[in-house]
Amino acid sequence: MDEVExxxxxxxxxxxxxxxxxxxxxxxxxxxxxxxxxxxxxSSSSSAAACPVTKQQxxxxxxxxxxxxxxxLIQSWCVINASRGVQRIPTPKAPVSRxxxxxxIREAAKSPQMxxxxxxxxxxxxxxxxxxKRCLESAGAVEFLASIIREPEVxxxxxxxxxxxxxxxxxxxxxxxxxxxxxxxxxxxxxxxGNYESRAYAVMLLSKMxxxxxxxxxxxxxxxxxxxxxxxxxxxxxxxxxxxxxxxxLLVHLSLLNRNRIQVVKAGAVPVLIELLLEHTNSSSExxxxxxxxxxxxxxxxxxxxxxxxxxxxxxGIAVLSKKMLRVSQLATDRAVRILLSxxxxxxxxxxxxxxxxxxxxxxxxxxxxxxxxxxxxxxxAEILRMNSRSWNDSPCVPSSVLASFPSS
Numbered sequence: 505m506d507e508v509e510x511x512x513x514x515x516x517x518x519x520x521x522x523x524x525x526x527x528x529x530x531x532x533x534x535x536x537x538x539x540x541x542x543x544x545x546x547s548s549s550s551s552a553a554a555c556p557v558t559k560q561q562x563x564x565x566x567x568x569x570x571x572x573x574x575x576x577l578i579q580s581w582c583v584i585n586a587s588r589g590v591q592r593i594p595t596p597k598a599p600v601s602r603x604x605x606x607x608x609i610r611e612a613a614k615s616p617q618m619x620x621x622x623x624x625x626x627x628x629x630x631x632x633x634x635x636x637k638r639c640l641e642s643a644g645a646v647e648f649l650a651s652i653i654r655e656p657e658v659x660x661x662x663x664x665x666x667x668x669x670x671x672x673x674x675x676x677x678x679x680x681x682x683x684x685x686x687x688x689x690x691x692x693x694x695x696x697x698g699n700y701e702s703r704a705y706a707v708m709l710l711s712k713m714x715x716x717x718x719x720x721x722x723x724x725x726x727x728x729x730x731x732x733x734x735x736x737x738x739x740x741x742x743x744x745x746x747x748x749x750x751x752x753x754l755l756v757h758l759s760l761l762n763r764n765r766i767q768v769v770k771a772g773a774v775p776v777l778i779e780l781l782l783e784h785t786n787s788s789s790e791x792x793x794x795x796x797x798x799x800x801x802x803x804x805x806x807x808x809x810x811x812x813x814x815x816x817x818x819x820x821g822i823a824v825l826s827k828k829m830l831r832v833s834q835l836a837t838d839r840a841v842r843i844l845l846s847x848x849x850x851x852x853x854x855x856x857x858x859x860x861x862x863x864x865x866x867x868x869x870x871x872x873x874x875x876x877x878x879x880x881x882x883x884x885x886a887e888i889l890r891m892n893s894r895s896w897n898d899s900p901c902v903p904s905s906v907l908a909s910f911p912s913s
Contacts, residue, residue, distance in 0.1 A: 508588050514578050517557050518543060525596035526575050527568035531555040534571050537596070538633065541568070545634040545673075565638055568599075599635045605643035612648070616661065619652070623664040630671055637672050646678055654690045658697050666694060666705040676716040683717035695734040704747035707738050711750035714757055732758070732771040739776045745790065748780075752797035759804035766810050768801075774814035774821075777802050781824045786832050795832045799839035806843045812851050815843070822847075822856070826865035830875065838881045841872060845884045848891060857895045866896055 516523050516536035525537040533555055535543075544553045544564050555562055575596075582592045605626070612622035626645060630637050640646075645668075652665040682688075691713075694706040738751040755773065758764050777798045784791040784798075805811035815821040825840040844865060847856065860866050872885040889896075 508585050508590055511581070513574070514581065516540075522593075523574070523578060524593045526571040526578070528571050529555060529568060530562055530566050531558045531560045533557045534574060537568060537635070541634040545638075565642070568635065570598075597632065599633060600629045600639050602639060602643040605629070605640055605645055609644065609648045620661050620664060623649075623652075623661065623668060627664065627668045627671070630668065634673075640672060641674055641678060646672065646674055646682070650682060650685070650687050650690075653694060654686070658694060658702070662694065663699060663702045666698070666702045666709070670705045670709055679713050679716035683713050688713060692731050692734060695738065696730065700741070700743055703734075703738060703741075704744045707735065707743075707747050707754070708750040711753045714754060729767055729771070732764070732768050732773070736768075736771045736773050736776055739773075739780060745794075749790075749794060749797070752794065752801060755801045756797055756804075759801055762807075765805055765808045769805050769808060769810045769814055774802065774805055774811055775818050777805075778815070778818050778820055778824055781828060782820060786828075792832055792836075795828060796835050796839075799828065799832075799836045799843075803839040803842050806846050809850065812847055815847065816851060816856060822859050822865055823863040826860075826863045826868050829865075829868040830871060834878065834881075837872065837877060841869070841881050841884045841888070844869070845888050848888050852892065854895070857892055861896060 510522055514522050516526075516539045517533065518535060518539040521536070523534075523536040526534050527537045527540065528534045529540060535556075543556060544562070544566070553562060553564055554560065575593075579593055579595075582590050586592065608622045608625055612619040626640060630640055649665045649669040653662055653669070655662065688710060691706040691710050695703045695710075698706060732755075735751045735754055738747050742748060755768060759768055780798050781795060781802075784795050786792055786795060802811075802815070806815055822844075825843055829837050829840045844860070848860075866889070869885045869888055873882055873889075877885075
């Protein structure tokens with residue numbers, strides 16, 4: 505194939521690969537369907553995207569007109585060059601129509617067996633292309649799936665519906681409309697009694713809804729205490745990496761409100777967050793993101809006396825803060841210093857100060873003053889050292905080189 509000279513007009517302008525299903529967009533440029541759909545679907549604007557060649561704006565849901573003449577030319581060229589290793593490109597399947605989707609939705613109402621079969625057929629259709637996903641959304645599939653998830657019984661049909669509605673990557677507008685209903689409450693119930701996969705999809709959908717809508721609209725539909733307990737359980741069970749990130753993202757938003765913090769602590773979040781921080785080794789960008797979000801939530805919870813008490817009751821509470829300082833990111837270091845400031849300011853007993861020495865937290869605070877951290881982080885570290893300099897100055901655990909960096913009282 506590499507030795508065969510491919511006519512330039514057979515190549516997609518985006519991927520520069522031979523087109524399998526050429527389609528023409530309203531700007532008059534022909535692209536491979538998969539490439540242009542991915543381009544339009546991943547646009548930062550939900551309403552329009554720029555044509556890669558002309559830079560003209562085209563609607564994200566614009567019609568893609570099959571270029572049958574070019575497709576036949578490509579197929580004929582493939583046949584002619586078959587002896588040189590060129591494989592024939594099969595005739596592509598036509599995108600699904602709204603009437604086909606509507607028919608499947610109607611058939612689903614006939615019986616539980618038909619409902620499950622229709623859901624699996626819809627899932628197969630959605631997996632073929634982004635255009636099919638948009639067609640399902642415009643044909644009312646999202647509302648149909650939401651009605652199934654709202655049903656009191658949770659079983660295979662609910663599991664299939666949750667999986668499908670998540671895979672559709674539904675638009676922000678549709679997520680906002682779902683937030684206006686009781687859908688968030690139904691997702692919380694699915695988190696409570698669904699299987700592992702359903703719980704993961706439910707928490708990820710909640711996270712998407714929170715990003716697209718106002719948090720108050722989401723939380724007003726739910727028994728918040730139950731939501732906190734289920735989010736903590738998702739973290740405890742390590743349901744999936746994506747579910748862990750989604751649960752942390754929700755807790756970051758929910759913990760911004762003072763009234764929620766104590767309830768999150770009561771749900772057992774602090775020890776779970778500490779265990780999560782201990783497990784992640786900062787070896788990848790995903791690890792770093794999880795650590796940062798876990799530190800942000802822990803910081804918010806430690807603004808309450810209950811949160812600080814839970815941190816100090818854990819054998820690795822102070823140690824994990826010391827471990828993550830200067831090893832994860834600037835954000836994680838800042839949050840670790842903030843937490844230690846809250847702890848020493850309000851709960852700085854002799855036992856706590858001694859533990860900070862033993863696990864190396866004091867040495868790390870001194871290092872913060874010497875490296876390129878933000879001025880606010882350095883100010884907090886200096887305040888901790890000033891407040892407790894009498895307790896730490898004479899300790900053999902602190903090297904003389906470190907003592908020299910102690911800020912004066």
